[in-house]
Amino acid sequence: MKNISRRTAIKSVLGGSALLAASKLSAHAPGIARTEDAKLKGNIRHSVSKWCFGDYELDEFCKICKSIGIESVELLDPKDWPVVQKHGLTVAMAQGAGLGIDNGFNDPALHDELIKSYEEVIPLVAKAGLTNLICFAGRRNGVSDEEGLENCANGLKRLMPVAEKHKVVLTMELLNSIGHKDYLCDHTVWGVELCRKIGSPNFKLLYDIYHMQIMEGNVIEHITQYHEFFSHIHTGGVPGRAEIDETQELYYPAIMQALVKTGYKGFVGQEFVPQQEDKIASLKKCIQICDV
Template identity: 50%
Template structure:
């Protein structure tokens, strides 16, 4: 089994190793030439997170994704947008180096810095017609739930006003605090939905990460049905382990995808599992086929 990648570090380092890729990267790149675009139903818009495939150069990865029928790519920085756009994909969730999982909007000390940085990212996203920009609550650090919501409202409100004029939605990710992101505040759907209700802005939504929320609360399909109006985006991953979403893990993704589709969802579902197969692109292809209902 391949070594698992820590997302927090991978997001920082995606761009650093491209120039040093050696022969080990050739196999997955060549494999992309063998993948034919499947006939998708069109019920699910397929995307993929960049970071689990950081050892494949971005251009080649985008080309392989396009041949599979994937149309979006998540968690790309501004320096990467042109590359994927030239290959016919859109950035389905924008980010940049300043976006921190641990240091987010629940801490007023971060507000001025984040507001300035996000205005710049929102401007760039709007110029590229990118609709979604990711954001994070931050860690609790002893803070109670209500104070966290109040602080997030104060920090996010002026940005949401600004983003609305740019036709950009800020999307806060739900992450587990049990395994991967200890102490993260937005770790339950109820907390994220409470924040969304009190903000009451159409351009603030949640990223429902199926892997993370299975770990924290389970009851995935009921939660999606009950809260779909606040969910703008989905991520996948097998539980336990965050690997392939096939029958090696406990979630049944076809049923989850049907539930998502039945809500009238028109956004992206992005694969965010960490491949264990030697041929990472074949694993990705299997993942999108499982999700294509």
């Protein structure tokens, strides 16, 4: 099955019918939501990536998430944070700084521009009462893993004083380098070594289970061994980034149980692309699967 990237999937999601979206919104309006939907166990803090549900207006999507018991809608720019917060939700992983997935801290020529961007957004994250701000390594562009490690560390160390001052955690996402061709931060151990090299509690990793299953597997082992370096977790079915159910190769209840056992207190963000026609039913199902 062809891997679906964030960039390609969002285009197809946004291409959905507005009429279909409206009908689904009315079907899942919070006023008619069952009260038991929000009765979750509390061991996992649930979040969801909005880009996977692009045909829903953010305001209405927040109402739906609230009715399900989800605490956060994530991967949103500063202009969208107030919309989420007015519903009593948070943004567990903020975005809005940087130059995208491909152009990251691996390229020293981009450091000044990246640093300027992050120095502008970090105070906004703090002012909004948020914590995590996403960043990326970028493509390898012919450099070795060792050189890339040095490049990223050199650039990110320049940002640690402002991140520490504002109590914001810069969080680099681990991505597969097949769908995101040539991406540098594509193995857990490399990312952990970068954390150690930077040496600040304000730099951590976004451990994306979907991407790391593609690249290396051993998901429970890596969570158990390296959880202290993770500020956020993403889900997604393999193959194809579909629902995290019996159609794919990972058993998420065991993964979530292992995560809880570590004492992890961050969020778990659903980042699957719904394949079912009823996308909200898919979201509810996947939240329940992770609610151990």
